[in-house]
Amino acid sequence: MSSKTPRQKTGRRSRWAAAALIGIGLLVTGGVYAGASTAMAATEPTTATTALTAEDGKKLFQANCATCHGLNLEGTADGPSLYGVGEVAVEFQVSTGRMPLQMQGPQAPQKPVQFTEDQILAISSWVQSTSPGPAFPSKSVLDGKGDVANGAELFRINCAMCHNVAGAGGALTEGKYAPALTSTSALHMYAAMATGPQNMPVFNDMTLTQDEKRDIISALLFLQQNDSPGGLSLGSLGPVSEGLFIWIFGIGSLIGLTVWITAKSN
Numbered sequence: 001m002s003s004k005t006p007r008q009k010t011g012r013r014s015r016w017a018a019a020a021l022i023g024i025g026l027l028v029t030g031g032v033y034a035g036a037s038t039a040m041a042a043t044e045p046t047t048a049t050t051a052l053t054a055e056d057g058k059k060l061f062q063a064n065c066a067t068c069h070g071l072n073l074e075g076t077a078d079g080p081s082l083y084g085v086g087e088v089a090v091e092f093q094v095s096t097g098r099m100p101l102q103m104q105g106p107q108a109p110q111k112p113v114q115f116t117e118d119q120i121l122a123i124s125s126w127v128q129s130t131s132p133g134p135a136f137p138s139k140s141v142l143d144g145k146g147d148v149a150n151g152a153e154l155f156r157i158n159c160a161m162c163h164n165v166a167g168a169g170g171a172l173t174e175g176k177y178a179p180a181l182t183s184t185s186a187l188h189m190y191a192a193m194a195t196g197p198q199n200m201p202v203f204n205d206m207t208l209t210q211d212e213k214r215d216i217i218s219a220l221l222f223l224q225q226n227d228s229p230g231g232l233s234l235g236s237l238g239p240v241s242e243g244l245f246i247w248i249f250g251i252g253s254l255i256g257l258t259v260w261i262t263a264k265s266n
Contacts (some may be wrong), residue, residue: 052121088124090123091136092187149219151214154212190213
């Protein structure tokens with residue numbers, strides 16, 4: 001009589017078990033590490049700042065602007081001196097992409113900005129510390145709460161001959177132009193009046209006081225924030241666009257109606 005020996009059960013592991021164990025181990029280790037890093041970071045002092053200094057601005061200027069304007073703002077044959085232009089002029093030119101200049105021409109066009117806001121402020125701060133000029137205005141000048149009616153009148157008297165009465169811009173001589181003001185910021189409106197970029201005259205405080213500049217800025221911001229009360233603006237180009245519209249659609253409609261009546265009678 002043969003004796004029967006019970007078969008010993010052999011546990012067979014899934015082929016994914018090892019991978020699952022490794023994955024769980026990695027998740028646990030990563031979680032512990034992340035928690036420890038967060039706790040350590042919370043206990044560290046948070047005094048670091050990303051703001052750049054005027055010395056950083058000097059380095060940026062000498063690396064990017066000195067070729068035309070000189071190492072010490074003295075100017076060269078390719079660019080004017082920056083003595084006395086002030087920080088607001090530098091901020092205007094660089095933050096609108098006009099500078100660094102891409103190529104010589106009748107006027108420096110706006111293009112994509114090449115520096116961060118901190119870098120622009122650092123460059124303008126160094127220029128101001130080296131050769132002071134027009135500075136940034138107080139916030140009240142840019143708040144848009146001035147006398148809109150007075151600002152509109154001042155704009156029509158001093159600015160509309162180039163920028164158009166609605167701030168739509170316009171062509172000048174020899175390939176120059178007055179840019180549209182339909183999306184210009186309050187700071188850049190002030191900078192243009194205070195420094196006279198491109199072909200624009202300088203409106204210092206003897207010509208337009210700070211309150212008058214505030215009124216003009218308020219009037220332009222009002223135009224930006226409100227639709228044209230007359231309906232379709234047609235580009236705000238005045239009689240030219242309005243006459244063209246009437247000629248094409250008005251007279252065109254009359255001609256079409258005349259042809260239709262004639263064909264109908266025949």
